[in-house]
Structure formats: C-alpha cells, structure tokens
Amino acid sequence: MLLDIILGFADEYEMFPQSGLVLACVSGGADSMCMLEALLDISRGRGFSVAVAHYNHGLRGEESVRDEGFVREYCLRRGVPFFSGCGDVAAHAEGFGIGIEEAARDMRYGFFYDTAAKTGAERIATAHTADDNAETVIMNLARGAGANGLSGIPPVWGKIIRPMLRVSRGEILVFLSDRGVPFVEDSSNSLDIYTRNKIRHAVIPVIREINPRFNEAVAVATELLRADEEYLSGLAEAFFVKQGRTRQEAKQGDGSSAWRNQADEPSPCLLPPTLRATSLEEGGKMGDEQSPCFVSALQLLELPFAVSGRVIRKICGRGVSYGHVKAVLELCRQENPSASLSLPGMTVFREYDHIVFAPHGAPMPSPIAPVYPTVGKSFIIPGIGLKISCKSVLYDDTINKSFTSFLFKHNDVYGKISVRSRREGDTIRLFDQKNTKTLKKLFIERRIPARNRALIPIVADDKGVLAIYGIGIGDRAVPKTGDLAVQIIFEEI
16 A cells, blocks of 8 residues: 555656665664555566665764764665765854754755765655655745745755655555564654754644644645745746846847937937847756846736746845845835845845845946057957057048047047046036936936946046947047047957
C-alpha cells in the first residue's frame, strides 16, 4: 500500500528517472529509512540506482556520530553507496547572521547538491512526509505567508524530489515494523524549543480532533494554492520579461531634432550607449547581476495586486514582506520624481515614470574626467561607451540632427575645448532659443534622472558651455558657411 502511494505520487510529478542515479538523503530517522527502503524496492523495477547521502551537523555530540555510523553500517550491509559530510553549523550561523536551523539547512543542502554533482545523480530525494507538509503550512500561516508559503512543500524543486509527501508518519511506522527496518530517534525532536516541534506536539493534535484527515485536507489545499501560485507567477514573469528593464529605458528621442529646437517643446536627450536599457531577454534577470532594474511605475500600478506583488518579489528576491510590497506600490503613486525607500538588499527609487531597483553595492555613476580634444587625435571616454575625435574644417552648413557632432567657429572659442561633466552653475542658451538656462533645469525638462546627469558629456571652453551631447549646441560659437570651424565628433564604441 505505501509503495503504491509513493509510486502514484511520484509518477504524477514524473519524479523518477528512467535510468541513472537517485541520491537519497538519509538521516537515519524513521522517515528517511522508510524512503530508502521504498526507493531500493522501486529502483529494481524502474531501472535507476540508489545511493545515500548523510550530513552530520555535529549539533548533538555523540548522538550525531551515532546516526552517521548507523546509516553507514546499514548501507554497507545493503550494498548501497554511501557519502557523508559534516560542517560547523554554529560557525556558519554566526558568520552569516542566521539561525541555527537555517544554517543547518543551507549546509545540508549544499552538501547534497555537491554530492549529486560529483556522482552524476539525476535526482536528490528527501523524505518529507504529509505530516511535514501540514506542519510547514501552519508555520507559514503563523508567519503571515501568502499563497507561495501556504502552498506547502513543493513535490519537485529542480533536482529535488519528495516522493513521500502523501505518506503519513503512521503509515511509515507500520511499513518499517512490517519489514523489520531499524531506525534511530533524534532526541531533539522531543524538545519544544523549536517552532516545528511546538506545532507537532501542541497544535496538530488539536486540529486532528476537529478533522482526523487533516493531512489530506492540507494536501488538497496546497495543491490548489500551488496551481494558483503557478498561474499568477506566470503572469508576473510575462510582465517582467516584457516590461522589466536593466540599465535604463526612459522615453528617448528619435534623434530627429535639428539645431533649431522649438523653445516650447524641448527635445529629449540622446543618452550615451551605456545609459540606454537592454531588455531582460537580452540582459538577463534581476539577481543575475548587480545592474539596476527599471519598471514602469504606471504599468506596475495597473496590474492586479496579486500580480504586481509577485513582480516586486521576483525583482527583490528573498526577505521582502507584504509591507515592503505595499511601500513599493506607494512609491509608484508618489508625485516626487526622486523619492526612494530601502528594502532588504536594495534601494528602490523613482526616476520620473520608472521605479528603479538598485541592489546594495551596485556601482554608482562617476563623473566624466575632463578630456581635451586635439585636432587629428581621438580619445575614449571611459565608462559611457563614447569615442571623441576632433577636426579642423570649413563649415558648409551641415546639420547634425542627433547632436553627436558639433561645429564651433574657431575664432569664437575661448582657450581650450574640453569634454566633461556638468558643473554647478553651468548655463547655456541653445541655438535659436530666447532664454539662457542652467544645465540642471535643462536636464530636468528633458527628464534625465539626477544620478545620470554627470554622465552626459558637456563640450565647453574657458568661457563656459558650448554644447551638450544629445541635446544641442549653444548660440555663442555657431559657425557660418565658409568659417573655419572646430568639429567635435562623438562615436559609439
């Protein structure tokens, strides 16, 4: 009967490979010994082989040593390959600032994955049961979890399979007794200092008085919630792939504006290459790199909360609470174009119409070190993907519509020409416009985020600003046909 339950459940989720190795994670307790026996039986008819991995946490002294010896000896008698590992869980917990239980789990699973890689195992089987699943749901409910947490223990997670999730502890004990399979008792399971033990000893018995088939009820509920979670997460993934952005994607001009800007309709700025966005399909997902992620604030708000919350959690990763999600959505509603908030592992801020998720430690833009173009030579501006070259030409009324090439009347240039970042107090009156404006105001009008303004190349001489890359040329040194001119050319590299 128990083997039928395991086989039916495993086949439903396609857990067992047709060949190769299944690595069974065996502690020596009743659950894992039952799983080992079941896998050995099933493997004979399914064509895969079984090996055992045991991790000694070293937290229970001689008892931990006893457990490892027990599993090793049992595998020796049954002819099952045995692999063991150990580590200093307390030191790991202290070093990473986490609890003992979390540290033990991290180290244990790290060993399992390493062993699977070394042995070429197709699957890693753990002995989580229907009782474990019910306890997990209650623990997550007590912590205020959403659908994902209330979906319980997933049957399959990458290489991890959990073929025992529909088997109760009572069924396990009967199976072991019938077969005469020994197991060891973990003395810590009787201690109510752990949350799971409190739930197991005090909460579950009361619930079972209300519903003796509580495990089955939880199994049905978690399966329904898991289906909902998969569907909603799929919607979040679709939005994320379509709308999420690394680097930046704000509204940019098509480069069609000429020198003659319309005074009441300022053209957008053509950003240097490294400030432009690449889509997530091209640039990878958040968490793969230390680049900021950009999402439209309006489009995020238009999503149902069930989807927008998942988008935010997908970007931010672990440690993001319901309150954090609400705070991000509130940031989307704010009118302040530079508002920000701090989340675990990252800073989230507005950049006009976009919400930016910047991981802590992500490099911030550095101002452009001044470059002094010389006729006949070219220079690279590090970090923004541009090369500068300089020529001496006779002006022939050519107009560069994308503001990547500028011509200045030679006799109207004061001192040396430089290419640099904006400086406090810089002003310019763009060609054919009436008013002089500070560059700060000009950048605000063109909705250039504050953190990127230092990366917009400014062409200047000893008297002030001559031109702004991607925006336009000033009216102070504009050449006429036949004038000797200095030409500054920006090229993408």
